[in-house]
Amino acid sequence: MAKRQATEIKGQAGRVLEQDLNREFANMQVLYVKLHNYHWFVKGSHFFSLHGKFEELYNKTATFMDDYAEQMLAIQVKPLATMKDFLANATIEEASGNEDEQEMVETLAADLQALSNQLVELVDGLEEQNALSLADSIQGMARDFQKDGWMLRSYLGRD
Numbered sequence: 001m002a003k004r005q006a007t008e009i010k011g012q013a014g015r016v017l018e019q020d021l022n023r024e025f026a027n028m029q030v031l032y033v034k035l036h037n038y039h040w041f042v043k044g045s046h047f048f049s050l051h052g053k054f055e056e057l058y059n060k061t062a063t064f065m066d067d068y069a070e071q072m073l074a075i076q077v078k079p080l081a082t083m084k085d086f087l088a089n090a091t092i093e094e095a096s097g098n099e100d101e102q103e104m105v106e107t108l109a110a111d112l113q114a115l116s117n118q119l120v121e122l123v124d125g126l127e128e129q130n131a132l133s134l135a136d137s138i139q140g141m142a143r144d145f146q147k148d149g150w151m152l153r154s155y156l157g158r159d
């Protein structure tokens with residue numbers, strides 16, 4: 001039988017998925033602000049490369065978030081849309097304001113790896129619900145965040 005894309009996610013598994021989707025959405029929102037914080041406040045001999053890299057990452061995150069939210073709406077899941085809700089649901093922490101350039105890169109490498117892992121964990125549940133486009137997009141986002149995490153670790157001279 002031909003596969004059909006779901007236009008809603010159902011049952012108890014759907015409700016759990018809804019929460020998990022919104023947690024990762026909130027994480028991307030916090031990451032977006034954190035990347036701006038680091039973009040503005042990074043100091044030191046690597047200013048130009050890191051200032052530019054952080055901008056590239058927040059632009060990418062912004063593109064991902066819009067697609068992610070709209071694909072949530074396509075399966076009748078309401079994306080969180082207030083700062084209060086983002087902060088209440090995110091597991092990624094905001095910038096402390098005291099990070100030096102090394103700590104900024106270390107923190108982001110860990111955040112991106114965690115985000116990638118957490119996104120990948122959503123894929124099976126989405127596929128079970130036939131939310132195939134979102135599952136596919138999320139895999140693409142997880143792939144990108146994984147690669148960005150590796151690049152930041154490489155920048156630090158680590159595996």
Ligand SMILES: [Fe+2]
Binds near residue numbers: 039055
């Ligand atoms: Fe800028």
